Amino acid sequence: MKREQWGSRTGFILAAVGSAVGLGNIWRFPYMAYENGGGAFFIPYLFAMLTAGIPFMILEFTLGHKYRSGAPKTLRALNNKFEWLGWFQVMISAIIAFYYVVVIAWAISFAYFAFTQAWGEDSNAFFFGEFLGLGDDSAPSNLGNLQWNLLFPLCLAWAATYFATYRGVKGGIEKVNKVLMPLLFVMVLLLIGRIIFLPGALNGINWLLEPDFSKIWDLKVWSAAYGQIFFTLSVGFAIMLSYASYLPEKSDINNNAFMTVLMNCGFSILAGIMIFGALGYMANAQDKALTDVVSSGVGLAFVTLPTAINLLPAPGVMGPLFFLALMFAGISSHISIAEAVTTGLMDKLGWSRPKTATVFCSVGLVVSMMFITQGGLLLLDLVDYFINNIALLGSCLLELLLVGWLCRLQDFRAHANSISEFTIGNWWAVCIKFVSIAMLVVILFNNIKTAF
Numbered sequence: 001m002k003r004e005q006w007g008s009r010t011g012f013i014l015a016a017v018g019s020a021v022g023l024g025n026i027w028r029f030p031y032m033a034y035e036n037g038g039g040a041f042f043i044p045y046l047f048a049m050l051t052a053g054i055p056f057m058i059l060e061f062t063l064g065h066k067y068r069s070g071a072p073k074t075l076r077a078l079n080n081k082f083e084w085l086g087w088f089q090v091m092i093s094a095i096i097a098f099y100y101v102v103v104i105a106w107a108i109s110f111a112y113f114a115f116t117q118a119w120g121e122d123s124n125a126f127f128f129g130e131f132l133g134l135g136d137d138s139a140p141s142n143l144g145n146l147q148w149n150l151l152f153p154l155c156l157a158w159a160a161t162y163f164a165t166y167r168g169v170k171g172g173i174e175k176v177n178k179v180l181m182p183l184l185f186v187m188v189l190l191l192i193g194r195i196i197f198l199p200g201a202l203n204g205i206n207w208l209l210e211p212d213f214s215k216i217w218d219l220k221v222w223s224a225a226y227g228q229i230f231f232t233l234s235v236g237f238a239i240m241l242s243y244a245s246y247l248p249e250k251s252d253i254n255n256n257a258f259m260t261v262l263m264n265c266g267f268s269i270l271a272g273i274m275i276f277g278a279l280g281y282m283a284n285a286q287d288k289a290l291t292d293v294v295s296s297g298v299g300l301a302f303v304t305l306p307t308a309i310n311l312l313p314a315p316g317v318m319g320p321l322f323f324l325a326l327m328f329a330g331i332s333s334h335i336s337i338a339e340a341v342t343t344g345l346m347d348k349l350g351w352s353r354p355k356t357a358t359v360f361c362s363v364g365l366v367v368s369m370m371f372i373t374q375g376g377l378l379l380l381d382l383v384d385y386f387i388n389n390i391a392l393l394g395s396c397l398l399e400l401l402l403v404g405w406l407c408r409l410q411d412f413r414a415h416a417n418s419i420s421e422f423t424i425g426n427w428w429a430v431c432i433k434f435v436s437i438a439m440l441v442v443i444l445f446n447n448i449k450t451a452f
């Protein structure tokens, strides 16, 4: 059977950007940058983007385009012995799909709450207590106690992914992204346009961007930057490779890769400006220091921001705009994560798309219900930690080692250059074979040491 194809170049770019721009940009990037030295984070971040992100994106686009299959079959085409790495990557994607969708379900609920600021004055008690059911009296490790209020939004989030992956590349994934991506950018620009003129907003933004060079020698900051780059660019865990496998014969790989990376990283900076602008305004309104209003991780989007939204002008508009943006960003990414698994299974089992999508999304829904129990948050944190700090970095390192050292890398460069408008030089191979591998070895080793 002939492989499906994207309907247009714009369609592919929007889908690739839709995959890259996700919860990682709005929910994760700002607190990562904050926790790792604010402005100082940008140096490792930009370094990782240029020497690992862009080369990796070109590599995945090339492999997908050349072999026209998902990760396991592509790696098998390179060498029979490499197929397992493709399945390892598919497994990472599947695990991410199971918990990522839960954060989308939170965003769906909060988009609804935001119309009336249903979280009230104490957003911390609301989120952890009322919403997640983690009251003082409940045992947080109880995985049997389903939070029924989360089941409906969870089903909605899976339904969106199911719709797109069931209908396929052109009629599903591309169509959804063509609607969601422009909307997302407009929404975020509207929010920024309003927020930056509020008193105190610029302080918040300055504070995020103000460099703290003392942190640049900290390996943890580099680890965070590399982890963030691979996660946010959806490379190293089967996603971009799968999307590229639907590219038509004539496609500008190098250009597409640069555009995807730059648009994604630009969006991250916009999201940082939006969130820290709002926090700066909140600190100003409450007459507090910025460090006293920021909480990290999950708390930033679902605890701190609701409080900030309470204080914004027209909270009934700004709140839904923010959570709808988070939801759209999450859904377009979740579709790509599920597609990486779907395409891998279709290649291997020869199943039809509808059957594969139905099986994966049903299993996914059931498994992800684990994360909407009382112990779900704890489990989510734990799984997210191992996936990002160890499995994902390990998978990236293995891919670079196998493809960079055991295959003819110059053939891939020649392939990309033969169909691209501008060509890439030898720097590309140097980044893959030496710089990225060396950085990943040091970071991964350190992460494993810290974890155990």
Ligand code: ILE
Pocket: 019, 020, 021, 022, 023, 024, 025, 096, 100, 231, 232, 233, 234, 333, 334, 336, 337
């Ligand atoms: N790149 C997206 C993000 O930053 C997803 C990561 C696909 C799993 O959220």
